[in-house]
Amino acid sequence: MKIAMWSGPRNLSTAMMYSFGARADCAVWDEPFYAAYLEMTGLEHPMRAEILAAGETDAAKVAARLTGPHPDGKPHFYQKHMTQHMIDGVDHGWMKQVKNVFLIRHPARVIASYAAKRDNPTLDDIGFWQQAELFDMCDDPVVIDSHDIRENPEGMLRALCAALDLPFDPAMLSWSAGGHKDDGAWAPHWYGAVHNSTGFAGVEGPLPEMKGAYSELTEQALPFYRKLAACRITLPRT
Template sequence: MTIRIAMWSGPRNISTAMMRSFENRADTLVVDEPFYAFYLSQTNSPHPMFDEVIVSQSQDYAEVVSQLTQANQALAIEYQKHMTHHMLQGVDMHWTKQLKNCFLIREPKEVVQSYTQSRGVCSAEDIGIIRQLELYHEISALSEQPVPVIEGKDILAAPQDMLSKLCEALGIPFDSNMLHWPTGLRDSDGVWAPHWYHSVANSRGFAAASSSNIQLSPEQQRVVDEVTPAYEYLRQLKIQAE
């Protein structure tokens, strides 16, 4: 029986690198942001490659849920990369009871800077950090199990240690193949990959985070201030580095 893992992240985290990491396991297949077309069809948010995304996936929420919970898979593990802002208020999350859920977080100022560089604008809703906390509470209550939280910078600083701890929390063995992967885009990437995945396409593994002096505009800082309480709540729950 396939173990289905749902990783809940906001954008401009190391979510795609994590997808690469799991895909490099021989026992794992990956699913890239399966609710993206649903989200765009409901919001008409002017995202890059809007039309391409809409036609590349099912826009029907129930159909996507069925694919994520019922589809037969040849491999032992299915890793689902999810964006928290794709899960609109009021959607039924009961299907997540069937999965092993985990949450990937990043400091808001870093997310806001990176997102603005990629898209030109950034709102609290765009980066999904407040929604991430809401989903953490909802999924934790539904699953009645501890839901692991892990921070991207901790993985970058100590990939083997932190991935080992994450795998243990998910009840799967660590695989050293998770530490490296081939460069380039791949068939499992969403159609949006040419716009968003430049860095990870050139990567071969987890690179140490670069320290930079982040300068934010007043508007960007307002977004950071709005979402920081949600991030801080989740940060207190994260798997700790040694």
Template sequence: MTVRLAVWSGPRNISTALMRAWENRPDTIVVDEPLYAHYLHVTGLDHPGREEVIAAGETDWRVVVDRLLGPVPPGVAVFYQKHMTHHLLSGIDRDWIGKLTNVLLIRDPREVVASYVRSRATVTPDDIGLPQQVRLYEELAASGEPPPVIDAGDFLRNPEGYLRALCAMVGVEFTDRMLSWPPGPRDSDGVWAPYWYAAVWRSTGFEPYRERTVTLAGAAAEVAEACRPHYERLHAVRLRV
């Protein structure tokens, strides 16, 4: 029985590093932001590499969902799905999400915004994904068990503890292979990787947690402040190990 582990994050989090950890398992396959092409196609947003992403991806969300729920190769215990919550546009039916094993990955919005504006000139609360994460949390909680919420800062203070908790949740044995990986790109990386994944390509494991001094001004500061209540809502129910 294959577990379809969907980790729902916003941008500029540790989501790609977490995908690396799971991909380093021999019993796991991964998919990188499968709804991104649909998101860019529908919204018309000008992200770095926009045309490449659309050309390389699938713009019909129904086809994407069929693949996410479809067959996997023999011997695969975990189908790890790295998702961005802001990719869940209003036109996408959401019933299929309940068929996945879902986890929310959050990060302090000031840190997210500070990182985000280094790659894009503008940012809005919806770009950060926290409002959408709260909506998804409430929907999943209303239909059954609320999904675990992991804060990136907590995770980086104790990667092994959180990985062990996730492994226990999906019913697989933890392995030390999840704590380190070879540097460089992967075939599984989205075509947008050259614009966003420089730090992950240099990495060989999770970066130790460190306090960050973040200075924001103007619209960036307003966006971070607007996202603060959503972050606090999820931070209050986060998983602690």
């Protein structure tokens, strides 16, 4: 099975990659289109030179690998994607050959976390409108909220696996500290917290208070988040 997990940045996406990577039957690929995205846009991102040097800058070659044989012959292939990487000029047709899952998080939490690592984020940077656009392209997409995963990791991962027709593996609930062998070249800048973790962080607190431009950005992103949140996996309340 090929699983494409779509999110914006600062969205529990690395922890989810580590969760699937902890399965003995699953290969992972960290942000396959990142180098192509930087090459095509010319954007300045932290560690740009290292990302371009380490990654594949030809988007067509990336897509061919995403739909081809699984790395190391593993039965399952988990692909951690950033929605903002799927710009004009990147063919989306390969998405028909994978199971598409959308990992969402409230924009106030995303923006607060992103701004701590990179100043002055824009709506284009945080991936919400792109996520909604990709969602509309998919047949039978699956949606899961990072808040729900942190509240009940085992319950939500079991529900996600059921939605994918994939057996649940308890190994998904923990991983070794220090990072994953398939981390992208950008990991030293972005992955500090998850490198220190051995499992999903606990329940999130109240939403951060957003002011000024960040409040405006939150309001811009909210309609896209709410659209997908209405379709998310939920567990029965006891």
